[in-house]
Amino acid sequence: MSSSADKTIPSSGGPMDQLAVRRANLALVLREVWSSDASSRAAVARRTGLTRPTVSSLVNELFERGLVRETDLQQDGSVGRPGRKLELDGSTVAALGLEINSRYLAACTVDLAGRTIQERRIVHDGTRESAADTIRAVAWLTARLIERAGRSGIRVVGVGVAVPGPVEVTTGRVRAAPNLRWNDVPVGDLLRTEAGLADGMSVVVDNEANLAALAEWERAHPGVSDLMYVTGEAGMGAGIVAGGQLLRGASGFSGELGHVQIDPAGARCACGRAGCVETKVALPAALDLAAPDLVRPAAGTPDAAWGPQEQTVELARRAAAGDPKALAGLDEIGRWLGKGLSIPVNLLNPEVVVLGGYFAAVAPYLLPAAMREMRSRVVAGDAALCRVTGSTLGFTAAVRGAAGVIVKEVFADPTRVSR
Ligand SMILES: [Zn+2]
Numbered sequence: 356m357s358s359s360a361d362k363t364i365p366s367s368g369g370p371m372d373q374l375a376v377r378r379a380n381l382a383l384v385l386r387e388v389w390s391s392d393a394s395s396r397a398a399v400a401r402r403t404g405l406t407r408p409t410v411s412s413l414v415n416e417l418f419e420r421g422l423v424r425e426t427d428l429q430q431d432g433s434v435g436r437p438g439r440k441l442e443l444d445g446s447t448v449a450a451l452g453l454e455i456n457s458r459y460l461a462a463c464t465v466d467l468a469g470r471t472i473q474e475r476r477i478v479h480d481g482t483r484e485s486a487a488d489t490i491r492a493v494a495w496l497t498a499r500l501i502e503r504a505g506r507s508g509i510r511v512v513g514v515g516v517a518v519p520g521p522v523e524v525t526t527g528r529v530r531a532a533p534n535l536r537w538n539d540v541p542v543g544d545l546l547r548t549e550a551g552l553a554d555g556m557s558v559v560v561d562n563e564a565n566l567a568a569l570a571e572w573e574r575a576h577p578g579v580s581d582l583m584y585v586t587g588e589a590g591m592g593a594g595i596v597a598g599g600q601l602l603r604g605a606s607g608f609s610g611e612l613g614h615v616q617i618d619p620a621g622a623r624c625a626c627g628r629a630g631c632v633e634t635k636v637a638l639p640a641a642l643d644l645a646a647p648d649l650v651r652p653a654a655g656t657p658d659a660a661w662g663p664q665e666q667t668v669e670l671a672r673r674a675a676a677g678d679p680k681a682l683a684g685l686d687e688i689g690r691w692l693g694k695g696l697s698i699p700v701n702l703l704n705p706e707v708v709v710l711g712g713y714f715a716a717v718a719p720y721l722l723p724a725a726m727r728e729m730r731s732r733v734v735a736g737d738a739a740l741c742r743v744t745g746s747t748l749g750f751t752a753a754v755r756g757a758a759g760v761i762v763k764e765v766f767a768d769p770t771r772v773s774r
Pocket residue numbers: 613614615624625626627628629631633
């Protein structure tokens with residue numbers, strides 16, 4: 356292949372065009388270095404179609420931004436002298452993922468290579484606090500983690516926020532979050548102000564199930580083009596990947612599976628309607644049926660040490676030990692889950708359904724009834740019955756997805772990281 360001319364779109368030569376072309380080429384070289392272990396500059400030039408001098412100049416800029424580094428000298432095949440190779444660095448560049456849950460706030464900082472630097476989870480009852488107070492707590496956590504990363508020489512370049520409700524992603528506004536009793540909260544703007552984030556710092560707000568779906572898809576099912584991720588905690592929702600893309604719908608509000616009515620005579624839902632899927636299958640329903648005593652902590656355990664994760668661990672332990680009430684309760688939850696899932700399975704024909712949140716830990720006790728129920732409701736029969744599997748990320752899927760969105764922004768535009 357000829358590398359005599361740059362394979363970029365010819366520009367009219369204006370300064371903005373040149374800047375855009377350089378940004379695109381920086382992204383191209385960064386992706387090339389990332390996708391192939393230890394490339395030489397010559398190999399990058401060959402594979403991208405860019406000239407050697409252009410690649411050298413781009414690589415120097417990626418060094419300055421802390422995104423690429425050189426390996427030690429190594430022999431490159433049988434002939435020639437040993438050369439230095441390029442590899443992804445990113446150890447000083449990080450993304451912060453946050454999750455606002457009705458019972459806790461969670462955060463994780465990951466560097467560009469995907470290594471986890473910090474993880475935090477704090478008890479916060481979002482159902483009792485106002486939206487403003489919850490955002491203040493998130494801002495405090497954000498500022499603290501950015502400052503701590505900074506003390507280790509790590510720059511946080513953006514913040515992704517997962518929230519339990521439909522989000523207008525372009526503006527960072529949460530349209531509704533029934534379990535938090537939120538209506539139209541400009542989370543992105545409030546967080547930026549409260550945490551004093553610099554203008555250059557990216558803030559992305561998205562629905563927790565969408566972000567968890569992205570994390571689960573990229574990490575555990577990268578070859579699958581049709582996948583549905585289902586969250587199960589205080590509420591229930593779905594993130595849908597269809598045809599290899601996150602399905603957002605016209606305004607970004609798709610995936611509200613938790614508020615599809617499956618029992619007209621059912622209990623009132625936090626959204627104000629009755630008999631929604633989440634009233635039947637979310638963690639409160641499971642505790643109610645399978646282990647009502649777990650709603651409150653045991654005597655001597657402080658409230659702050661008792662949340663969805665602790666409740667889930669104990670529920671799974673009881674099921675594994677053969678506790679009849681736990682098993683019967685989870686079987687009933689599985690039945691409703693199968694009924695709820697049959698609706699998107701009929702609509703979307705996913706290849707894999709990933710069960711996240713508390714569902715993941717108790718999946719073996721939900722699945723027999725859920726699959727039976729789905730089999731009886733899916734019109735195309737067994738041929739349309741997808742694989743249903745537990746999440747590999749459990750309660751951390753949403754924060755990982757939130758951080759992942761920021762990492763992807765850097766790969767798309769390396770100039771987001773200052774020199
Ligand atoms: Zn509802």
